[in-house]
Structure formats: C-alpha cells, structure tokens
C-alpha cells in the first residue's frame with residue numbers, strides 16, 4: 001500500500017509542480033499579449049485595432065501614446081502622462097440632466113478622466129505626444145489639437161482624431177454617459193469618508209489608517225481583499241479646484257483599466273458579465 005501511495009503522492013506533487021510551471025510558462029506570453037493585443041495599441045496593427053500609426057518614426061511603440069519616462073504632464077492623475085490634457089470646463093456633464101434621484105455632486109471630469117478624454121472626446125489628435133520617441137523631440141503642447149501629424153490608417157479616425165464612426169468617440173457632451181467626476185455613494189456623511197449618504201452603495205474602503213486621506217477603492221473580491229488590486233474599483237481624490245463635491249470620486253478609470261484585456265478594458269475579470277461591474281458599486 002505504501003509503495004502505491006508514495007508514487008501517487010509524488011505524482012500529485014509532480015502534476016502540481018507542472019501546473020505551477022505551466023502557469024509560469026504560459027503567464028509570460030499572456031503578459032506580452034496584454035495591451036499590445038488591444039485597441040489601445042496604436043503603434044501597429046494587431047488584428048483588433050483598426051486605428052494605428054503607419055509612420056516609421058513611431059517604430060511600433062505602444063506606451064508612448066500615453067506615457068513617457070521623462071518630461072510628463074504632472075497635472076494628469078495618470079502616471080507619467082505624455083499628452084496635453086483637455087480643459088475640464090469644455091464638457092457638458094451628467095449634472096445638466098438634473099436627475100431627480102442623484103445624491104452626489106457631479107463636477108467637472110477629474111484629471112484621470114481628462115486623460116481618457118484627451119483621445120476619446122475626438123477633439124484632439126491621438127498623436128498629441130509631449131515627448132515623442134528619439135532625442136530632442138519634446139514639445140510641451142504635444143503638437144496641440146492636431147498632434148504630431150503622423151500618418152494614420154483606420155476608418156474610425158480622421159487625421160488621427162477619433163471620428164463619429166465609433167461610439168468610442170464620446171464627444172464633449174458627457175450627459176449621455178455614466179457620470180464621472182461624481183462623488184462616490186452620494187458623498188460621505190458629515191465629511192466622514194468611509195460612510196455613504198446614499199445607502200444603495202457598497203461602502204468604499206482604504207488601507208488601515210488611510211480612510212481620511214486615501215487612496216480608496218471599492219473591493220470587488222476579484223483579487224486579495226484588504227489591499228488595492230487593479231481589479232478593484234478605484235476611487236480618485238476630489239479635484240484640487242473643487243469647491244462643491246468632496247470625498248472619493250468615480251472617474252473613467254474606476255471601471256476601466258486601459259491595459260486590461262477583460263472585455264472592453266474593464267477592471268473586473270469577468271468584464272461586465274452578469275452586470276458584475278455595475279453591482280460592484282450599486283446595491284440593486
């Protein structure tokens with residue numbers, strides 16, 4: 001019996017090891033296939049994106065459309081941001097609908113949403129790049145609204161700007177989009193972040209001792225609970241110029257991770273299957 005159990009046990013160990021190794025081996029190509037295999041790879045065709053730059057000057061780069069290692073725009077809430085941000089005052093917000101059931105204050109889109117809108121409002125070319133590849137290619141305005149003038153291909157863009165062939169071109173009227181720049185859960189009760197004026201929400205969370213200062217998130221349980229994961233719903237600090245709303249805010253990147261391969265760049269592993277994204281925040 002012992003001679004039988006031993007090999008069995010060993011076989012179990014071996015297959016467990018193989019599983020771990022197999023994961024490690026397959027994880028590498030999966031990582032490499034991340035953002036490169038999405039519509040957010042604007043440097044070359046990958047079969048998914050129909051908009052990309054054909055100019056050799058870009059040399060198939062991926063990150064440069066959004067990040068730079070040096071000389072970034074620090075007013076963006078996105079790290080090492082490589083694009084000129086649009087002005088937050090240009091947008092018609094959800095507040096204009098005067099929805100009778102809203103509890104939180106809807107303000108201007110925050111700096112992380114402006115990062116998305118710097119392509120998605122269709123007003124600025126996607127090749128607006130502050131620090132272009134190569135030596136001495138810095139331009140604080142990234143070439144302005146017309147961008148750097150690289151050669152583009154793809155039906156959903158015109159001269160590098162998203163056009164109305166795609167619903168991804170949100171425009172500057174955001175009243176028909178889920179509110180952004182909006183207080184989470186109706187705002188905190190008596191200024192105590194971590195509480196909700198609107199009870200129809202999952203409570204926000206933060207690391208121990210950091211509820212007053214953030215960073216905050218809504219725990220989804222997709223990763224480890226108790227620490228912030230990219231699959232949690234990230235909440236953002238209120239805008240510095242904000243005189244109305246306080247507390248953690250919902251912005252584009254609360255629901256979306258621009259590098260994710262989960263559905264339409266969703267944070268939740270399941271995308272929005274069974275409305276998991278909606279139910280991460282709303283208790284309905």
Ligand code: HEC
Pocket residue numbers: 035040041062063064065066067077078079112115116230234253257258259
């Ligand atoms: C379409 C725009 C876009 C592209 C392209 C892009 N990023 Fe990002 N990245 C963002 C935004 C927006 C954030 C902030 C997201 C947030 O708040 O979670 C971010 C955050 C990050 C972060 C910090 C947060 C994290 O998730 O770890 C890292 C690191 C990063 N990006 C690396 C990269 C690299 C490397 C590439 C190229 C392979 C790349 N990004 C391409 C938009 C982009």
Ligand code: HEC
Pocket residue numbers: 039040042050051065066112115116117118119120126156166167168252253256257258263264265
């Ligand atoms: C550098 C320009 C750029 C930036 C910055 C950018 N995007 Fe995009 N995004 C695109 C393009 C191009 C597409 C493809 C549009 C099309 O052809 O329909 C796209 C598509 C998408 C899609 C739809 C994906 C699909 O499969 O249909 C989502 C969702 C999205 N982006 C979210 C975001 C969010 C959220 C941010 C900010 C965190 C962001 N994007 C920042 C260029 C950008």
Ligand code: HEC
Pocket residue numbers: 113116117120167168169170177178179180250251252253254255256264272277
């Ligand atoms: C509250 C969550 C949430 C916020 C905030 C949010 N989105 Fe989305 N977005 C979604 C979900 C969920 C989908 C997928 C809908 C579907 O499956 O058709 C989506 C889809 C999209 C698409 C693809 C549209 C299509 O039908 O092809 C784009 C582009 C996009 N979002 C960009 C943005 C940008 C830019 C912002 C900020 C201005 C933003 N989103 C804010 C949840 C959100």
Ligand code: HEC
Pocket residue numbers: 099100101102103104105178179182183184185186198218233250254255272277278279280281282
């Ligand atoms: C990151 C958290 C979060 C996620 C995820 C989220 N929402 Fe929201 N949603 C909010 C907040 C905060 C408000 C503002 C509510 C308020 O202040 O009354 C809101 C507002 C709304 C409103 C407008 C309510 C009104 O009174 O006018 C609707 C409808 C809505 N969400 C539907 C959805 C749907 C559908 C999804 C999934 C596609 C979704 N939400 C995902 C946080 C979220």
